[in-house]
Amino acid sequence: QVQLVESGGGLVQPGGSLRLSCAASGSFVSINAMGWYRQAPGKQRELVAGITSGGMEDYAGSVKGRFTISRDNAQNTVYLQMNSLKPEDTAVYYCKVRVRGYSTFYVDYWGQGTQVTVSS
Numbered sequence: 001q002v003q004l005v006e007s008g009g010g011l012v013q014p015g016g017s018l019r020l021s022c023a024a025s026g027s028f029v030s031i032n033a034m035g036w037y038r039q040a041p042g043k044q045r046e047l048v049a050g051i052t053s054g055g056m057e058d059y060a061g062s063v064k065g066r067f068t069i070s071r072d073n074a075q076n077t078v079y080l081q082m083n084s085l086k087p088e089d090t091a092v093y094y095c096k097v098r099v100r101g102y103s104t105f106y107v108d109y110w111g112q113g114t115q116v117t118v119s120s
Helices: none
Strands: 002-007 010-012 018-026 030-039 046-052 057-059 067-072 077-082 091-100 106-110 114-118
Touching: 002 091, 002 106, 018 030, 018 091, 018 114, 030 067, 030 077, 046 067, 046 077, 057 067, 077 091
Parallel strands: 010 114
Antiparallel strands: 002 018, 018 077, 030 046, 030 091, 046 057, 067 077, 091 106, 091 114
16 A cells, blocks of 8 residues: 655765665555664664654654754655764664555554665
């Protein structure tokens, strides 16, 4: 019903930058929130940044000032600009989209993840 396609991961040196993208497609009435989570091996998945369809943003304290989340509502796409990357940012990054379906229920969908590795 809803598909998410992630892109933009890769290998960068400390201090470098990456931009992640996640595009939603399928059948839904509206998107009320989009966000990025990350998970390192052996660790729980954690929220990195979230944004509502109206543009209100939230960030984890560890990335505030370095990462910026944005969205293109017309294209149902969310981005994560990551600057000043640190080794501790290394993880698989997942996008999540909360949609309102034609039933009016809100349902969360997850992307398949993209690997971000920060190392020298």
